[in-house]
Amino acid sequence: MPATFTSHPVEIERKDPGIGGKPPVDRRPTGGGGDGDNWENRPSGRRGPRELLSRYRLGVIFALAGDLMFFVAIVSAFFVRQSAGHFDARENYVSDWHPLAVPPILWLNTAVLLLSTVTVEIARRQLFREIDVMEEWLGLGRPAVKRASPWLIATAVLGVIFLVGQWIAWKQLVLAGFHFDSPDPSSHFFYLITGTHGLHLVLGVLALGGALIGLFTLRRIELRQIVVDCTAWYWHTMGIFWVFLFALLVVFQ
Helix, strand or coil: CCCCCCCCCCCCCCCCCCCCCCCCCCCCCCCCCCCCCCCCCCCCCCCCCHHHHHHHHHHHHHHHHHHHHHHHHHHHHHHHHHHHHECCCCCCEEEECCCCCCHHHHHHHHHHHHHHHHHHHHHHHHCCHHHHHHHHHHHCHHHHHHHHHHHHHHHHHHHHHHHHHHHHHHHHHCCCCCCCCCHHHHHHHHHHHHHHHHHHHHHHHHHHHHHHHHHHHHHHHHHHHHHHHHHHHHHHHHHHHHHHHHHHHHHHH
């Protein structure tokens, strides 16, 4: 009788050997969440790079959610105070809110901060280049560090420029007669909004400095990726917050 061939569900599927003599094995994880990375190849009981990165990202998200609630509270108080006023002797309702002219330098500051979000994203992506990660695993140096560190430095410099620009804007308002302790409530909220965001950005610049130090001191590339990735997430969020707050000051002042 002729031989017959049947397929069984227990057959093991052969993997494509690939091109150029590459072995038919899954690639090692890079810790960056890239496409096709096998994040589950780890000893039992130990956390994989993706799981570790996700945990740190989740922590950053929770911290930023608290900041978001804080800024929402400030914005809510802004609108409530803007609509407040008093009745004069003729029982007419008079608002004591006087619009404040936004210093033109804040437009330049906004452009600087948006540019810094681009540089920090480039730095983050440099650490997840698979070819650079493979070279480090093969003991060929740390090319990802060399590629990412200049962009991190550029981001920190742009952040400092933004803070200096905010200080100049405050000085211009003081010269125009708008002090923090002036009776006009619009001045209070301008200093409160820009000062609070500026404080968060100072923390971001410090985080960038810590990430830059971590690039050269941390031995495991997964840890360096986590530090830079979480710092980039924080910096992007501060950029989004500022765009929203700046639009608030420009449109609703």
